[in-house]
Amino acid sequence: MIPPRCSALLTDLYQFTMLQGYLEQDMEAVAAYEFFVRRLPRDRSYLVAAGLESVLQYLETVRFTAEEVDWLAGTGRFNRRFLDYVAGFRFAGEVAAMPEGTVFFPDEPILRVVAPIPQAQLVETRIINLLHYQTLVASKAARTVLAAEGRLLVDFGLRRAHGAEAGLLAARASYLAGFGGSSNVLAEHEYGIPGYGTMAHSFVQAHEDEALAFEHFAHAQPDNVVLLIDTYDTEAAAEKVAALAPRLMAQGIRVKAVRLDSGDLGEHARRVRRIFDAAGLEGIGIFASGNLDEYQVAELVAQKAPIGGFGVGTRMLTSSDAPYLDCAYKLMEYAGRARRKRSEGKATWPGRKQVYRFHDGAGRLLRDVLTVEGDVKEGGQPLLSPVMRAGRRLQAPLPLDEARRHCAAELARLPPSLRALEGNGTYEVEVAPALHELALAVDEGRV
Amino acid sequence: MIPPRCSALLTDLYQFTMLQGYLEQDMEAVAAYEFFVRRLPRDRSYLVAAGLESVLQYLETVRFTAEEVDWLAGTGRFNRRFLDYVAGFRFAGEVAAMPEGTVFFPDEPILRVVAPIPQAQLVETRIINLLHYQTLVASKAARTVLAAEGRLLVDFGLRRAHGAEAGLLAARASYLAGFGGSSNVLAEHEYGIPGYGTMAHSFVQAHEDEALAFEHFAHAQPDNVVLLIDTYDTEAAAEKVAALAPRLMAQGIRVKAVRLDSGDLGEHARRVRRIFDAAGLEGIGIFASGNLDEYQVAELVAQKAPIGGFGVGTRMLTSSDAPYLDCAYKLMEYAGRARRKRSEGKATWPGRKQVYRFHDGAGRLLRDVLTVEGDVKEGGQPLLSPVMRAGRRLQAPLPLDEARRHCAAELARLPPSLRALEGNGTYEVEVAPALHELALAVDEGRV
Numbered sequence: 001m002i003p004p005r006c007s008a009l010l011t012d013l014y015q016f017t018m019l020q021g022y023l024e025q026d027m028e029a030v031a032a033y034e035f036f037v038r039r040l041p042r043d044r045s046y047l048v049a050a051g052l053e054s055v056l057q058y059l060e061t062v063r064f065t066a067e068e069v070d071w072l073a074g075t076g077r078f079n080r081r082f083l084d085y086v087a088g089f090r091f092a093g094e095v096a097a098m099p100e101g102t103v104f105f106p107d108e109p110i111l112r113v114v115a116p117i118p119q120a121q122l123v124e125t126r127i128i129n130l131l132h133y134q135t136l137v138a139s140k141a142a143r144t145v146l147a148a149e150g151r152l153l154v155d156f157g158l159r160r161a162h163g164a165e166a167g168l169l170a171a172r173a174s175y176l177a178g179f180g181g182s183s184n185v186l187a188e189h190e191y192g193i194p195g196y197g198t199m200a201h202s203f204v205q206a207h208e209d210e211a212l213a214f215e216h217f218a219h220a221q222p223d224n225v226v227l228l229i230d231t232y233d234t235e236a237a238a239e240k241v242a243a244l245a246p247r248l249m250a251q252g253i254r255v256k257a258v259r260l261d262s263g264d265l266g267e268h269a270r271r272v273r274r275i276f277d278a279a280g281l282e283g284i285g286i287f288a289s290g291n292l293d294e295y296q297v298a299e300l301v302a303q304k305a306p307i308g309g310f311g312v313g314t315r316m317l318t319s320s321d322a323p324y325l326d327c328a329y330k331l332m333e334y335a336g337r338a339r340r341k342r343s344e345g346k347a348t349w350p351g352r353k354q355v356y357r358f359h360d361g362a363g364r365l366l367r368d369v370l371t372v373e374g375d376v377k378e379g380g381q382p383l384l385s386p387v388m389r390a391g392r393r394l395q396a397p398l399p400l401d402e403a404r405r406h407c408a409a410e411l412a413r414l415p416p417s418l419r420a421l422e423g424n425g426t427y428e429v430e431v432a433p434a435l436h437e438l439a440l441a442v443d444e445g446r447v
Numbered sequence: 448m449i450p451p452r453c454s455a456l457l458t459d460l461y462q463f464t465m466l467q468g469y470l471e472q473d474m475e476a477v478a479a480y481e482f483f484v485r486r487l488p489r490d491r492s493y494l495v496a497a498g499l500e501s502v503l504q505y506l507e508t509v510r511f512t513a514e515e516v517d518w519l520a521g522t523g524r525f526n527r528r529f530l531d532y533v534a535g536f537r538f539a540g541e542v543a544a545m546p547e548g549t550v551f552f553p554d555e556p557i558l559r560v561v562a563p564i565p566q567a568q569l570v571e572t573r574i575i576n577l578l579h580y581q582t583l584v585a586s587k588a589a590r591t592v593l594a595a596e597g598r599l600l601v602d603f604g605l606r607r608a609h610g611a612e613a614g615l616l617a618a619r620a621s622y623l624a625g626f627g628g629s630s631n632v633l634a635e636h637e638y639g640i641p642g643y644g645t646m647a648h649s650f651v652q653a654h655e656d657e658a659l660a661f662e663h664f665a666h667a668q669p670d671n672v673v674l675l676i677d678t679y680d681t682e683a684a685a686e687k688v689a690a691l692a693p694r695l696m697a698q699g700i701r702v703k704a705v706r707l708d709s710g711d712l713g714e715h716a717r718r719v720r721r722i723f724d725a726a727g728l729e730g731i732g733i734f735a736s737g738n739l740d741e742y743q744v745a746e747l748v749a750q751k752a753p754i755g756g757f758g759v760g761t762r763m764l765t766s767s768d769a770p771y772l773d774c775a776y777k778l779m780e781y782a783g784r785a786r787r788k789r790s791e792g793k794a795t796w797p798g799r800k801q802v803y804r805f806h807d808g809a810g811r812l813l814r815d816v817l818t819v820e821g822d823v824k825e826g827g828q829p830l831l832s833p834v835m836r837a838g839r840r841l842q843a844p845l846p847l848d849e850a851r852r853h854c855a856a857e858l859a860r861l862p863p864s865l866r867a868l869e870g871n872g873t874y875e876v877e878v879a880p881a882l883h884e885l886a887l888a889v890d891e892g893r894v
Contacts, residue, residue, distance in 0.1 A: 006611045009633040012603075013644025016632065021646070021667035027653060071636055077668075117653055124647070128606040129614060136609075156459075159575040160771050162583075162764075163612030164453045167576060185463065186456040189518055197460025199468070200571070202778035205786045206474060206564055220468035221524075230790045263791035314771045317609075323765040324607050331649035339652045343677045344710035 006165075008064045008089075009071075011125040016072070020082045022118045029335035031117035032352050033124070034109035035131055036330075041322030045418040045425030048142045048407060049102045049110045050173045051134030053397055055127055056388060059091040062123065085118065093119055095388035098355075099398065101138070101176055101407030102383060103414065105429050107370060108355045110135070112384065117334060124329045132327050133166060136319045137173040140294070142411055144312055145178035146419055147298035152309030154196040155182035156289055157317030170317045176404050178411070183311070191400055196311075198226040198259050198287075205231060211240040215248070222253045226287060229258045229272070238272040242279040257285035257308070265290065266305035273306040291315060294421055340442050349435055350442045356380025364415045371432030453612075455511045455536075456518075458572040463519070467529045469565045476782035478564035479799050480571070481556035482578055483777075488769030492865040492872030495589045495854060496549045496557045497620045498581030500844055502574055503835060506538040509570065532565065540566055542835035545802075546845065548585075548623055548854030549830060550861065552876050555802045555817060556831065557582070564781060571776045579774050580613060583766045584620040587741070589858055591759055592625035593866055594745035599756030601643040602629035603736055604764030617764045623851050625858070630758070638847055643758075645673040645706050645734075652678060658687040662695070669700045673734060676705045676719070685719040689726040704732035704755070712737065713752035720753040738762060741868055787889050796882055797889045803827025811862045818879030 022028065037047060064072075064086045073083050093115025104110055111131060113120045144153060155174045158167035171187030181194030188195040199217050207213035210232060218225045225248070229237035238258065245255045260268050265288045276284050288300070289311030297310055314320065330348050331339050340350035349370065356369045356377035369377050376382075387394055418425040441447045469475065484494060511519075511533045520530050540562025551557055558578060560567045591600060602621045605614035618634030628641035635642040646664050654660035657679060665672045672695070676684035685705065692702045707715050712735045723731050735747070736758030744757055761767065777795050778786050787797035796817065803816045803824035816824050823829075834841055865872040888894045 007633050007636070009636050010605070010611050010614065011632055012605060012630040013632050013635075013642045014630065014646055015644075017644050017664075017668045017671070018646055018650045021650060021664050022653075024667045025663050031649075031653065033649070068636070075635075075642075077671075117649075121647070121649060125606050126611075129608060129611065132607050133609045158457070158459060159572050160579050160774070161576060162580045162609035163616055164457050164573075164576065165610030165612045167457065169610055183459040183461065185458055185460050186454050188460075188522075189454070189456050189515070195460045195522075197462075197464050199461055199465055200568070201788045201790065202478075202480070202564075202568060203465045203468060205778045205788060206469075206478065206781045216472050217464075217468050220471045221464045224464070224524075232789050261790065262793050318765070318770040320770045323767045323770040324761045327607070331652045334653045341648045341652060342679050343648065343708065346709050 007068065008062050009068055011122070015122050015125060016078065016082070019085065019118050019122055020078060022121070023081050023085055028116045028118060030114060031120045031331055032112060032114045032333040033120050033329050034332050034353065035111040035127060036109045036328065037106050038326040038328060038346070039106050040424050041325065042424070043422050044139060044322060045420065045423070046103045046105060046139070046414065046427065047135055047325070048138040048177055048410070049098045049104055049135055050100050050138035050176055051131040051169075052097050052100045052111065052387070054130045054134070054169070055111065056095065056393055056397070058126055058130065059095065059123060059388065059391065060393070062089070062091055064089055089122070090391060091115065091119055091123060092391040093388075094386065094390075096384045096386045098383045099406055100403045101410055103365065103410045104355070104383070105368060105427055107349060107429060108368065109353050109384065112352060114352075128327065128329050132325055134169050134173045136322075136325055137170045137317065138177045138407070140316050140319045140322070141174035141177035141179055142407070143421060144294040144297055144316060146411060147294040147301060147421065148310060149301055151301070151307070153179045154309065154311050155179055155184065155313070155316070156311035157313035158184045160314040161317040166317060172400065174316060176400065176407055178404065178408055180309075193400075199228050201228065201231045204228065210237055211244060214241060214244055218248050218253050218255065225253060225255045226257045226259055227255065228261060230260055230262045230268075234260060234263065234268045235271050235275065238275040241284070242275055242281055245281055245284065255284050257287045259287045259289060259311070261290045265307070266300050266303045269305045269307045285309070287311065289313070293320070298421055338438055338442050338447050340439060342443070349431065349439060351435070351438050353435065355383040357383055359413065364413050365418070365427065367428040367430060369430045369432050370435060372434050372438055375432055375434040377432070454515065455509050456515055458569070462569050462572060463525065463529070466532070466565050466569055467525060469568070470528050470532055475563045475565060477561060478567045478778055479559060479561045479780035480567050480776050481779050481800065482558040482574060483556045483775065484553050485773040485775060485793070486553050487871050488772065489871070490869050491586060491769060492867065492870070493550045493552060493586070493861065493874065494582055494772070495585040495624055495857070496545045496551055496582055497547050497585035497623055498578040498616075499544050499547050499558065499834070501577045501581070501616070502558065503542065503840055503844070505573055505577065506542065506570060506835065506838065507840070509536070509538055511536055536569070537838060538562065538566055538570060539838040540835075541833065541837075543831045543833045545830045546853055547850040548857055550812065550857045551802070551830070552815060552874055554796060554876060555815065556800050559799060559831065561799075575774065575776050579772055581616050581620040583769075583772055584617045584763065585624045585854075587763050587766045587769070588621035588624035588626055589854070590868060591741040591744055591763060593858060594741040594748060594868065595757060596748055598748070598754070600626045601756065601758050602626055602631065602760070602763070603758035604760035605631045607761040608764040613764060619847065621763060623847065623854055625851065625855055627756075640847075646675050648675065648678045651675065657684055658691060661688060661691055665695050665700050665702065672700060672702045673704045673706055674702065675708060677707055677709045677715070681707060681710065681715045682718050682722065685722045688731070689722055689728055692728055692731065702731050704734045706734045706736060706758070708737045712754070713747050713750045716752045716754045732756070734758065736760070740767070745868055785885055785889050785894050787886060789890070796878065796886060798882070798885050800882065802830040804830055806860065811860050812865070812874065814875040814877060816877045816879050817882060819881045819885055822879060822881040824879070
């Protein structure tokens with residue numbers, strides 16, 4: 001299973017019941033849908049767009065197999081026209097989007113799909129599923145990257161990610177946001193993300209003697225000796241490493257680092273640092289893990305704990321302080337006419353939209369303007385651009401490292417007011433007069 | 448992609464570095480690992496075991512393809528012995544477990560793997576990944592089932608689940624816990640879970656007229672007419688349904704229900720109920736959705752809101768109030784000797800264990816005893832039993848509906864003290880003297 005290659009049946013049943021409805025009424029006019037986030041979760045001041053690449057891959061390849069069409073027929077819910085439609089289904093529409101790694105704010109569309117309504121509707125569920133999670137993780141990872149102030153960050157979260165695909169997509173989203181790599185081997189295989197890995201407590205426990213476990217591990221992985229020292233007593237284990245390291249060095253094996261995984265990480269790091277320094281082993285680094293997220297990383301950095309890198313897992317992959325985004329994929333236009341939904345607390349801005357971004361003299365984010373497509377805002381940078389036409393990409397996939405550089409540049413442009421880990425920093429997203437006017441026109445039935 | 452069929456590379460790199468270490472030292476003695484949860488999250492008084500079926504499927508089928516072995520070779524990290532080992536890798540060990548749907552508590556193993564250490568270690572990451580998420584969701588879903596007091600619950604969460612697999616596994620875990628079905632079509636295809644689906648706001652928006660949208664939908668799905676009425680104005684839409692329903696009835700089409708998806712759901716439900724009742728349409732049900740979880744469901748039930756069923760999505764599939772469990776898969780025995788880890792805050796009970804459950808006269812849960820395997824507790828029900836030997840299941844997979852009945856019986860046995868949605872109800876899990884003695888013996892080096 002490599003995302004997004006999964007069955008086209010991975011969708012909500014209502015996509016099929018609506019499709020049958022559209023087909024019966026010969027409603028096949030062009031629709032425009034946009035994906036956006038309604039509001040920021042607590043303690044988020046910006047979001048980082050991610051998931052576009054997997055959405056494009058999905059749109060290029062989504063098909064119903066003969067077995068799936070037969071199964072749908074067998075449910076008795078669908079008529080022949082519906083079954084013929086899905087059997088021949090190909091996505092042949094247009095997509096415009098913000099590049100992955102772009103910083104964005106509520107109400108700003110990061111992706112627009114334009115296609116005959118049966119097509120544009122049918123792909124809703126998986127598009128949300130892909131964009132929501134990757135954006136959620138990239139946004140949390142970006143906060144961690146800023147908190148780490150240049151220290152190495154490694155994704156350790158696969159085991160407690162919500163399923164296989166979450167583990168894989170999160171490895172990519174966190175790397176996009178500036179992590180140095182991942183423990184997830186499949187992420188290296190699929191995306192070329194640098195692999196990191198050391199040892200588990202069980203490796204130590206399976207040996208009669210902790211020092212012997214370290215020695216065996218060093219011989220098995222001579223180029224990557226990172227030893228886990230908290231299985232029994234952290235400082236006692238550090239002493240064992242201090243005794244072992246010169247012996248290994250004589251055999252040409254260098255102990256690169258130790259890993260701490262429990263207790264007061266800052267305090268242990270200081271004690272272990274003193275033990276190594278006293279033994280003349282200034283070169284052995286200290287790596288920390290254990291339920292870390294941006295808040296703990298920031299605290300350890302503020303303490304000046306002698307930690308060179310962090311393994312960040314569960315809390316990032318589940319985005320535990322904000323496990324979901326209030327996001328939607330909504331119909332904005334049908335048959336040439338703008339539309340909006342007016343449900344309580346969930347009203348949308350109608351029509352096809354564009355976001356223009358303005359920067360200050362230092363190149364920092366100043367304000368955004370949300371407006372209707374075509375209402376050009378001079379001096380502003382349009383954030384959405386066409387990426388797919390007639391179901392085909394307009395460019396080759398952006399290499400992940402390029403998207404990662406784009407994200408780093410975006411984060412460097414964040415003003416100090418948005419960098420705080422707590423609270424919701426304010427950033428102006430102006431709704432242009434043209435968009436206000438369109439909303440009014442829709443409400444009054446003038447369009 | 449159908450879980451758990453995914454690449455064997457979906458694992459942590461350290462599983463491979465340790466494997467190379469074990470092989471180099473000829474450490475292939477038998478190890479016992481157990482999966483357990485260290486402590487309950489806030490506002491959880493019990494957990495519901497889920498994921499065993501997918502773990503067994505994984506263990507039966509896990510293989511490295513030739514391409515994967517070549518790729519591992521190409522990383523330059525591994526020696527020939529390692530590569531030969533993974534090329535021929537089959538899981539051939541034993542598994543004991545609690546049946547899916549069983550209620551359990553912290554420190555109680557729900558699964559034990561016994562196999563030569565290279566095998567038992569190599570499968571760690573995916574086992575945790577599968578058991579953690581499904582148990583997390585089943586536990587949250589069970590709370591929702593109790594809160595709903597018999598009303599229909601439907602999983603609506605796929606779009607904001609963390610990836611495809613989370614959406615699929617959660618549909619199954621929530622059905623196991625007592626949900627009536629899922630909007631996820633693939634879950635019906637894979638697991639036979641009843642499918643539910645109505646319409647989205649876009650279907651209404653795409654029509655010039657809301658009443659016309661309702662009529663079109665009814666004709667397209669005459670056996671399942673559930674109309675979404677909050678796109679513009681809920682009560683106005685209810686009046687339209689009241690006018691339309693008799694007309695449809697004359698054509699043999701019954702409006703089954705309406706769906707509310709925004710605003711004060713209890714208040715809207717009461718108003719809509721009055722509109723329908725006044726029109727003599729007592730038979731039209733009201734279904735509610737929109738960021739619901741067990742807390743809102745309990746509140747609506749307490750209000751006696753006239754709602755017959757709930758669509759529960761994002762908050763359940765992300766387990767938003769407790770997005771992860773502090774769980775682990777730990778080495779408990781190696782080469783015939785019990786082991787334990789003593790890391791701060793993460794010490795484990797050593798050895799192969801069994802959980803005995805005692806019930807009161809009314810059949811309710813009274814207390815559990817955690818002890819070493821073989822220390823039989825008369826009158827107690829042992830919760831772990833063998834399910835796999837030599838890599839093969841001992842029984843055919845338990846039909847999902849049977850596991851669901853088992854879970855319902857388990858929930859019926861919960862004492863009132865554990866049923867509250869808030870707080871951590873206390874339940875006695877006694878650690879037997881034999882287990883205390885074993886821990887001491889391990890610490891003192893006597894075993």
